[in-house]
Amino acid sequence: MPSPLFADRPAQPPESGAMDALISQTRRLRGQVDAVRRDAVANEDDPQQRWQRALCDLAVHQLDDLGAHLDLLRAGAPEDVVLGGTERERSSSAPTTDPGTAYGAPPRTGSLLSRVGSAEWNLLTDEVSWSEELHQIFGRPRESGPLSLDEMPTLVFAEDQTVLQGLVTDCLIDGKPIDGEFRIVRTDGRVRTVHMTGEPVLDSDGCTASMWAVLRDVSELRRSERAVRESRDSLERSRHLERTERRVAVELQEAVLPPWRGSLRFAHDGPAPLDVAAHYLPAASTGLIGGDWYDALALPGGDALLTVGDLTGHGVAATSSMAMLLGALRGMAVAGIRPAALMAHLNQLLETSAQPALGSAMCCRYDPVTQTLTWAQAGHPAPLLFRGGEGGALRRPEGVLLGATTGAAYGEAESLLLPGDLLLLYTDGLIRNSGGHDDADARRLLALAPRLAGARDAQDGVRAVVEEFGEEARKDDACVMVVRVGG
Template sequence: MPPHVFADLPAQPPEHETVDALISQTRQLRGGIDAVRRDAAVAEDDPQGRWQRALCDLAVHHLEDLGAHLGQLKEGLPQEGADAVDSELAEYEADGAAATGSLLSRVGSAEWNLLTDEVSWSDELYQILGRDPAGGPMSLDELPSMVFAEDQSLLTALVTDCLVDGRPIDGEFRMVRADGCVRTVHMMGEPVLDADGCTASMWAVLRDVSELRRSQRAVRETRDSLRRRQHIEETERRLAVEMQEAVLPPWRGSLQFPLDGPAALDVAAHYLPSASGALIGGNWHDALQLPGGDSLLSVGDLTGHGVAATSGMATVLGALRGMAVAGIHPGQLMEHLNQLLDTSSQPALGSAVCCRYDPVARTLSWAQAGHPAPVLFRNGTGRALATPGGVLLGATPGATYEQAELALLPGDLLVLHTDGLTHRDVAGECDTGRLTALAPRFAKARDAQECVRVVVEEFGENDREVDACVMVARISS
């Protein structure tokens, strides 16, 4: 093995201007990372934000290491011009300590002379290991006493391989300082050979990588936490989608209620997902043929997203269908739904509109709970119906709900929708201007399904913040 460079050849100091430039670049890089880290301030329940912050912290620790190493390089420069950059290095180290509270003197050196038993440590090594310089350096036999019991065999193997087989040292172990503080130390070194090729001494550089490893663990842990959260969210979204598809009516295209008769309803509906596709909410639309020939039309929305919202929606929709089949009319039906949500073990708020259509009398009985009113299109114009009183479902125990009656004419068209389709104006009322402006296009449509396509084209499926439902019902001419 050739002798180590410092055994025979003097180390060549780097150019002063080169080190100066590197220190300046390192400071600029760390300043940029600090800015990114400040921008990455997030809530504790945001796994992705915590992972990004951990990556920034790790980058800062790397840059602090680089800055400290460049500072030590500078200490070996000729004195001329060195004083001019001492203040800059001191400022760099002070900034780093303030930013992370970490130890910047993290690189120390040692040499153990096997011929004279002399041991020399740098001042930095005493600081790293928390040893009083008055106690002197430790011999190779004493050094393992500071090492974790689990890591002592590793240190012994590294030193033995170096002294006996001439192998370089490159390993990492944990050391317990006199003050009880545990530090992770990375040790690199080589044997120094004499003229006969025998090992005369062993030198080593010991680097305190405790903060670096802590940052790396934080990155791994936050990354794993983020992946677990993403997996959970993907699973919940899949369950929510499957539950929604199982509960909402499976029909596609238009339906006729009843199948024959001069005043039948032509009905079609559509669910519009949010742009992200991740916010599966409690929106529903439903059309049902009731005993006796009447038809039930309803749309609604429960607060929340995910499995909880879709399971709550399934409960409400099942109750609504059951009460409608039992003959309960919209106003009283809303009262029962309000009681159901108010007494539920998982309280939620909901809005809904429920309509019951009598094809013989061509009348529509309807009630609403904090929901946009149906929009009636007649003779080429559209208007929102006057809203009967009714608060949000689950908001007030014992709330009562008014019921309105409306006579319909052949060719009339009703559009029912959830709150997410349109936005509210400054007064908090649903802005139906874009919807009523579709009257000419509705007049040209052949059936309810074509009218639904017109609504979807106008309000879009790919740029929505929240999901929504729309239902169109047209009275046969």
């Protein structure tokens, strides 16, 4: 293939109307991508958003290059822009305007014309021709002259010198086209990545007379591609960690929460035994397990412990803190500590924990002989009592969030339960949704009174609540427990 430097006539530019339309489309697309890029990162700690921003940066660089290429085609760029040329050709055909500016953006470090140059090395006369742009790429003043093939490696990274040597050797000896990349250190110390393409020029006898090449500074493009790879890898690592954390949190939660499924019946000797059922509802937005719990436990002497609670946070940290708190609660309840004192101990435990957190909780102790429910709460919604087809909240005793105040005191309340009564205990994630208000959602719970009155057992009551609230996209996980008083 003959060198374009020796072409009989310059290449003719394409039809201007079609090219103008392509340039306009590219400019609009570039502006749209740039607008997306500016808004791509709201949180630098989010790997997903960093990856999206890196992709936008890469797309902008590629569109800049495309737009400038189209400008060159439309203008019919002189040979010194594309392939170098002699000093006379450069002086007579230099463009009067910067195509990078014509494209609609001010020249910048990453613009195409500051990154593409050409060269020819004549093997017969040892003459070397460099375009002005190639001097700019290498940071080499024109008065210093171009570099010969023997001098080129002096500006190339030591690790990449064999790459350049292989490209040149294959071209000059085997007649292969040049297509490869290497890194250079400019005279000002800046490191750039250069992509080199070219071919040998043969004489009439088929021998290599010279070698021409186009060199393009692809540093910005490679930097953007590297940013995409790194942010993608970071995103994949983040997702892997999230999956691992979720699996560990689920396993820990399953190990701590009650193993029973369906209804749990307490075989009390009193006139009003309990039928208990509960259900855990995960958060829809985070996909992580939180610190919500529920528990029902038969205590020495025949009483029953009923409790639900919620710790702030998600993942293994919240689940492990929940496991610690629930274990302490069970132990103190078995030891006979009453609900109010139990809340105070839990507050002190959470306050001195290595992983500080806030929590809400409710602890109930039911005496089947006297049919009395004694309970205390720490910043938690009161139980809802359904009786005779109507529902209402029990009077809530005093109690602040666990871990909020040192030495907090907690009150107790008592309620007499009758056969047929149904208690609904829940964590606030059940009703704290993005589309409504707590009061409105609490009224929705109370509106379930007719359905709960007709429930065959506690499990049927849980099913009614889950059917009403379970499909909603809640921000937080939740627990619901239904307790039905037999008789």
